[in-house]
Amino acid sequence: MSTTKHLIAPSVLAADFAKLYDDVQMVNRSEADWFHIDIMDGVFVPNISFGFPVMQAIAKHAKKPLDVHLMIVDPDRYLKTCKDSGAAVITVHYEACTHLHRTLAAIRELGCKAGVALNPHTPVNLLKDVLQDLDLVCLMSVNPGFGGQKFIEQTYSKIKELRTLAAGVNDRLLIEIDGGVGAGNAAALLEAGADVLVAGSSVFAAADPEEAVRQLKNVQAG
Ligand code: DX5
Numbered sequence: 461m462s463t464t465k466h467l468i469a470p471s472v473l474a475a476d477f478a479k480l481y482d483d484v485q486m487v488n489r490s491e492a493d494w495f496h497i498d499i500m501d502g503v504f505v506p507n508i509s510f511g512f513p514v515m516q517a518i519a520k521h522a523k524k525p526l527d528v529h530l531m532i533v534d535p536d537r538y539l540k541t542c543k544d545s546g547a548a549v550i551t552v553h554y555e556a557c558t559h560l561h562r563t564l565a566a567i568r569e570l571g572c573k574a575g576v577a578l579n580p581h582t583p584v585n586l587l588k589d590v591l592q593d594l595d596l597v598c599l600m601s602v603n604p605g606f607g608g609q610k611f612i613e614q615t616y617s618k619i620k621e622l623r624t625l626a627a628g629v630n631d632r633l634l635i636e637i638d639g640g641v642g643a644g645n646a647a648a649l650l651e652a653g654a655d656v657l658v659a660g661s662s663v664f665a666a667a668d669p670e671e672a673v674r675q676l677k678n679v680q681a682g
Pocket residue numbers: 471473474496498529602603604605606607608609638639640641658659660661662
């Protein structure tokens with residue numbers, strides 16, 4: 461599907477946690493559409509970020525929807541807490557769900573949009589039988605766990621393949637790209653068929669983060 465305008469989701473993982481309130485306000489003021497919230501458990505990924513109490517503190521001040529990326533094993537245990545902590549979108553990892561269909565139904569029953577993230581090595585065609593149940597697919601363009609990594613070029617062909625797979629089956633599916641996204645590849649990602657760009661270090665490490673968001677938001681596919 462092609463949305464009229466793509467969405468920008470700054471990843472709070474790259475914020476300065478000692479001045480998180482200021483960084484939340486920056487995203488509020490900016491042209492960003494969502495807050496991307498990375499929750500890691502140190503088991504599914506080799507890093508621990510922050511948990512639901514921090515997410516709740518963000519939710520208290522955020523004026524835009526929270527797009528929550530759960531990099532945790534057995535995410536079913538935390539879906540309700542995640543919703544109650546302010547999630548609008550809940551994305552679980554394909555690789556972390558034994559009963560993905562059931563997990564997606566549980567997310568929708570909570571009233572959240574349901575997403576699935578795929579690690580770089582996971583083929584998009586594995587989603588064929590759950591495409592109708594999805595609001596969003598997050599294609600990881602780095603191995604999850606850390607910000608500031610190099611974008612994996614193979615992602616472009618995965619976007620195109622997923623768009624083809626979803627055509628006529630789920631034309632409202634949002635394709636989100638997460639990892640190594642910035643001004644240098646945003647246009648090409650949109651051209652390939654991306655709808656949502658997650659950006660961590662390219663926004664928060666920029667001299668002017670609001671301007672970095674503005675540039676990503678106003679980039680044209682091509
Ligand atoms: C990585 C996280 C990403 C990360 C992106 O595991 O899922 O959301 O914050 O950071 P950048 O944009 O710096 O690659």
